[in-house]
Structure formats: structure tokens, C-alpha cells
Amino acid sequence: MMYKVRLSEAGVHLFDRVSGLNVLLDEVRVPAGQVSRAPRYLSVALTNACELRCAYCYAPKHAAALDVGRVVAWAVELDSAGCLGVGFGGGEPTAHPRFVQFCDRIAASTSMAVTFTTHGHRLTPGLADALRGSVHFARLSVDGVGATYERLRHRPFATVRAAAALLRSVAPIGINVVVNADTVGGLDDLATFADDVGASELLLLPEQPTAATPGISDGDTERLVRWVRTARTQVRLAISRSGFEASVPAVETIPDERPLDAHLHVDATGILRPHAYASAGMAIEGSILDAVQALREAS
Numbered sequence: 001m002m003y004k005v006r007l008s009e010a011g012v013h014l015f016d017r018v019s020g021l022n023v024l025l026d027e028v029r030v031p032a033g034q035v036s037r038a039p040r041y042l043s044v045a046l047t048n049a050c051e052l053r054c055a056y057c058y059a060p061k062h063a064a065a066l067d068v069g070r071v072v073a074w075a076v077e078l079d080s081a082g083c084l085g086v087g088f089g090g091g092e093p094t095a096h097p098r099f100v101q102f103c104d105r106i107a108a109s110t111s112m113a114v115t116f117t118t119h120g121h122r123l124t125p126g127l128a129d130a131l132r133g134s135v136h137f138a139r140l141s142v143d144g145v146g147a148t149y150e151r152l153r154h155r156p157f158a159t160v161r162a163a164a165a166l167l168r169s170v171a172p173i174g175i176n177v178v179v180n181a182d183t184v185g186g187l188d189d190l191a192t193f194a195d196d197v198g199a200s201e202l203l204l205l206p207e208q209p210t211a212a213t214p215g216i217s218d219g220d221t222e223r224l225v226r227w228v229r230t231a232r233t234q235v236r237l238a239i240s241r242s243g244f245e246a247s248v249p250a251v252e253t254i255p256d257e258r259p260l261d262a263h264l265h266v267d268a269t270g271i272l273r274p275h276a277y278a279s280a281g282m283a284i285e286g287s288i289l290d291a292v293q294a295l296r297e298a299s
């Protein structure tokens with residue numbers, strides 16, 4: 001097992017991208033000058049493109065996409081400064097015509113975990129073959145089973161079930177669910193689905209307010225909390241406000257870690273943001289570490 005080492009204020013963090021194992025040696029005091037300058041993980045919206053039209057989608061709708069060379073250069077820079085993983089999203093990352101190259105080149109040129117979140121409807125056996133060996137974890141967005149899924153995503157549920165099997169042949173997988181009034185009542189069925197398709201985690205994403213939706217209500221948030229307390233499932237449950245901090249398998253919560261040290265996000269226009277919903281950000285002109293520093297100073 002080849003551990004990647006990250007030095008942080010919390011101690012020495014060891015991470016293995018193949019097994020997803022995290023070990024934090026919190027009894028070790030790291031001198032301030034040696035603390036990693038990189039966030040623990042980075043999410044990247046490769047493209048705003050997506051052919052689905054989910055009502056609760058927060059992704060910007062203007063056309064934008066990132067260039068492979070630019071993203072690989074950022075990844076190499078962050079890798080050398082202690083970043084543990086990069087997670088691709090969008091839009092729909094597999095809609096980027098060079099999606100395979102992003103994964104392939106970053107897996108080959110860094111020791112970071114490469115992960116992505118997908119709706120699954122563009123997966124083919126050929127794409128799965130091309131990604132195998134370059135991806136360490138993948139997330140499939142499934143917001144309900146059967147008719148609920150089909151009403152929300154306007155795609156056949158059988159297709160996403162087939163996508164889960166294909167994705168599972170590439171890497172360990174998790175299932176993502178946006179939790180709102182439509183989906184909170186179906187969490188038992190989703191947990192069963194996640195178990196059936198061999199997912200190792202069910203990630204619960206309380207719906208965020210956007211221009212189009214008010215976000216999850218207080219009542220549905222209480223239902224979600226009650227469900228989590230009483231759920232009987234073998235699948236690990238995770239919950240995320242931003243939806244991205246759990247998108248890479250390097251995400252165990254570290255006490256007292258500052259949010260900007262844990263996770264940063266790059267949108268499809270190359271703006272570095274504290275998270276995907278943040279309105280303000282910093283353009284990455286060259287070095288991403290310079291942009292990280294500038295963002296921290298501005299916060």
C-alpha cells in the first residue's frame with residue numbers, strides 16, 4: 001500500500017487512494033511552516049453541459065468547460081502541496097468530450113484519488129473500460145427509485161440501475177440522493193437500492209435553495225434527521241450540505257479543520273470558490289496555489 005502524506009494542523013494524514021483508507025496521526029505536531037498549502041480535496045466542474053433538466057439543479061446553465069492541460073497542471077501543483085483528491089462534477093462530467101483524459105492523466109501524474117459524480121446516462125461499456133484503473137471512486141445520482149426517479153429525472157429507472165452495475169465494474173461506488181419533499185419518503189427504498197447495486201455509501205444531499213427552488217423545508221429536514229436516526233441499512237450513510245466534500249474518499253471529518261483547508265471548488269469557467277454554491281471566488285490566472293492563498297486572505 002502506497003500512502004500519500006498530508007501534513008496539517010491536525011497532524012500527519014496518511015491516505016491510500018486505492019483502498020480509500022485514511023489514517024490521521026493526531027499526536028504528531030506539524031511545524032507551521034510545513035503545513036500543506038493545498039486544500040485537502042478539490043472539486044471541479046468540468047463542464048456546465050448536461051442533457052437532464054432536474055428542477056433542483058444548481059449548476060449554471062451558460063456554456064463553459066475546462067481545458068485538460070489546465071486542470072492537469074492544477075492537479076499536479078496541488079498534489080505536490082498535499083492535496084489528497086480531486087472530484088469531477090458539472091453539469092455532467094461525462095458530457096465533456098475529453099472526460100477520460102482528465103481522469104487518465106491525473107491518475108497517472110499524481111497520487112491523488114480521482115473521483116466523479118454522474119447521472120449515469122452516458123455510461124457505456126466502452127467508457128467504463130476506458131475509465132477502469134484511472135478512477136478510484138464514483139458517485140451515481142439517484143434521487144428515488146422507480147416512478148419517483150422517472151418523474152424527477154425524466155429517464156427510465158432501468159437505465160440508471162444498469163449504469164450502477166457498469167460503474168461498479170470501474171470502481172467502488174456511492175449513491176447520491178438530493179433530499180427534498182419528493183424524495184425524503186423514499187429513503188428506505190433508496191438504501192435498499194444502494195445495497196442491491198453494491199454501493200458502499202449513500203450520500204444524503206439536503207436540497208439547496210436556488211433561483212428555481214426554495215431548498216429543503218424545515219419539516220423535511222426533520223424527517224431526514226429522524227430517518228437517519230432509525231435507518232436500518234448496511235450501507236454507510238453520509239450527509240453533506242455542499243454535496244462535494246464527500247465526493248472523494250478522503251473526507252472523514254477532521255475536528256477544527258477550517259472549511260477552506262478542507263475543500264475548495266473550481267467552476268467550469270476556472271473560478272476558484274469556497275464551495276459550489278459560493279457567489280464569490282477568485283480567478284485562477286496561473287498557479288492554483290496562488291489563487292488558494294488569495295481566496296484565504298480575502299475570506
Ligand code: SF4
Pocket residue numbers: 050051052053054056057058059090091092119141
Ligand atoms: S443531472 Fe445533475 S447537472 Fe444534470 S440537470 Fe440534473 S442535477 Fe443538474
